[in-house]
Amino acid sequence: MKAVIFDGSxxxxxxxxxxxxxxxxxxxxxxWNVETIILRHKRIAGCTGCFGCWIQTPGICIIDDDGRxxxxxxxxxDLLIFLTPITFxxxxxxxxxxxxxxxxxxxxxxxxxxxxxxxxxxYKRRQRLAVVxxxxxxxxxxxxxxxxxxxxxxxxxxxxxxGSAVIIQASGAREIRERTGRLLKNIGVVA
Amino acid sequence: xxxxxxxxxxxxxxxxEKSNSEAIGTYLMELxxxxxxxxxxxxxxxxxxxxDGREKLLNDVHRADILVFASPLYIDSIPSFTxxxxxxxxxxxxxxxxxxxxxxxxxxxxxxxxxAHNQTALAIYRRFALESGLKWAGGARIGWGMAIDGRPxxxxxxxxxxxxxxLQLAAEALAANIQVSKEAEELMSKPFMPLFLxxxxxSVAGGVGWNRQARKNGVKEKMYDKPYETY
Numbered sequence: 001m002k003a004v005i006f007d008g009s010x011x012x013x014x015x016x017x018x019x020x021x022x023x024x025x026x027x028x029x030x031x032w033n034v035e036t037i038i039l040r041h042k043r044i045a046g047c048t049g050c051f052g053c054w055i056q057t058p059g060i061c062i063i064d065d066d067g068r069x070x071x072x073x074x075x076x077x078d079l080l081i082f083l084t085p086i087t088f089x090x091x092x093x094x095x096x097x098x099x100x101x102x103x104x105x106x107x108x109x110x111x112x113x114x115x116x117x118x119x120x121x122x123y124k125r126r127q128r129l130a131v132v133x134x135x136x137x138x139x140x141x142x143x144x145x146x147x148x149x150x151x152x153x154x155x156x157x158x159x160x161x162x163g164s165a166v167i168i169q170a171s172g173a174r175e176i177r178e179r180t181g182r183l184l185k186n187i188g189v190v191a
Numbered sequence: 192x193x194x195x196x197x198x199x200x201x202x203x204x205x206x207x208e209k210s211n212s213e214a215i216g217t218y219l220m221e222l223x224x225x226x227x228x229x230x231x232x233x234x235x236x237x238x239x240x241x242x243d244g245r246e247k248l249l250n251d252v253h254r255a256d257i258l259v260f261a262s263p264l265y266i267d268s269i270p271s272f273t274x275x276x277x278x279x280x281x282x283x284x285x286x287x288x289x290x291x292x293x294x295x296x297x298x299x300x301x302x303x304x305x306x307a308h309n310q311t312a313l314a315i316y317r318r319f320a321l322e323s324g325l326k327w328a329g330g331a332r333i334g335w336g337m338a339i340d341g342r343p344x345x346x347x348x349x350x351x352x353x354x355x356x357x358l359q360l361a362a363e364a365l366a367a368n369i370q371v372s373k374e375a376e377e378l379m380s381k382p383f384m385p386l387f388l389x390x391x392x393x394s395v396a397g398g399v400g401w402n403r404q405a406r407k408n409g410v411k412e413k414m415y416d417k418p419y420e421t422y
Contacts, residue, residue: 048205059419087278088277090269108414
């Protein structure tokens, strides 16, 4: 089983660095094959909303940069993990850049999910989704928006199981381990 | 009263001048212009790409009393480069000793028929205002953007009458330096047609439209291609 971590941290973000290490350990010990992509080290242009990945080169973004690999990794994974500093309740621009470039895994055609219009998926494989956000200090409103965003993303990719965790920047490795362990357990990827 | 006020429309769509964000935002700005507000326009997609652009963005934002951000919905949120612009503005304001008093009004539009798709993006904008010390003036959630198709609102027809009425009320409130009313927000966010009809048309006509474009590009038969399939 393959897991991909999209690390949307800024430079020198020790907390997300620790979270990433801990998650890799937890998944590896459950026999997951894990790949970590540090997004700020990649050349990923912003999605231009041209829909070329639907109507020109179906399934492949027309921008030839590392963003193509992002869509490929997302399509081939069984588990997606997003790591981000919580930014106005949402994802950092670094993470969002990658998330926007996963558009090719969707089809332009529509279906109803709980009575709401959504895009159909291009592939049969469905990804579980776990998103970990870091806050500098506890902020329930921001955390609530973050959780709602993860819910919406999970609906979009027709995810069979999803969850989110909000971790405070000053947290120690032990607390991080406990929170990520619970998250991964809740979505059924570790025992 | 609004004689000396300045407003900035930040278009958050990479389609820039051809976008629905531009069409809706410009309609609002022209109404503000009629009330004596001096307005300008900037594009987050272009400005966030270079150091000069980023500096111009911060200067343009600083000059305004009223900020209007109009963007499409990208994967349940705001496009990455517009979030980048927000990060830059936030950093700038937080590092300024006495940041200028400014208010923020936003428009989020998407192709989905249900305006509710835009709810999370609107909440993120609101948090941005709060965390950046901007006064939140309100926002609109607009669905079924395909009806606008980048055209000026006056050429779209009766379907956008509620949107235009709501924008009129929003302009009056912004020019008078008061909060945009819930009534105006609801008018702007009202579906262009009964929701069941918009959903039906999206599902059926939407597919036909994509097929037509694919056929024009000679890839109609490849629409379901799975280039990254591993089993």
